[in-house]
Amino acid sequence: MEKYHIALTEDEAALLAQIDLRDQLPPGTDGHAVYQSNRKPIVALLRSLTERGAIPEHRIRYFTDPDYKTGQTKGSRQELFERHNEGDEVYEHPNFKQYLRYFLFGPELSDSAILEFEKEISKPEWISGSDGIDLGKKAIKIARAHHIQKHKAADNFFKLALDMGISFSQADTIQGIVRRSSLK
Structure with a gap:
């Protein structure tokens, strides 16, 4: 539902257009190539959104705050990524795309x-x-x-x-x- 989408600047929309947000790629798609092409625009988009405070605080906390995560594994979603990734690698990781979709578009419900x-x-x-x-x-x-x-x-x-x-x-x-x- 578009009312939960965050408003993007023209530059941010152009960066988003370069990102493949799909979790499941069609057969025959080179997943590594998609990963490589996503890396720079994801980081640039997040940097822009963060600089202008465009992502609602509760969406950021969903990723960064351990209280917003259920389950047996302790720590925030961000801390789980940081166990095996550092710096921008956290946001470049293919599994981060689900959080980027939430930051941008809100919940994944019809x-x-x-x-x-x-x-x-x-x-x-x-x-x-x-x-x-x-x-x-x-x-x-x-x-x-x-x-x-x-x-x-x-x-x-x-x-x-x-x-x-x-x-x-x-x-x-x-x-x-x-x-x-x-x-x-």
């Missing part, structure tokens, strides 16, 4: 799933207490209706809640409810 979830919330700043539990249950219902897998649903409804202005603690509640659900 427009209709986003609209259904948005309909449940009139004032995000008023969400508290048991509202997070109820919204988690509604996210599960939406995920089932749209055939969204559990892990993807939990992570993306968490991201959507943050983008909508819901507090971290309530977004985390939503994510936990979906993660513990019986979704496949």
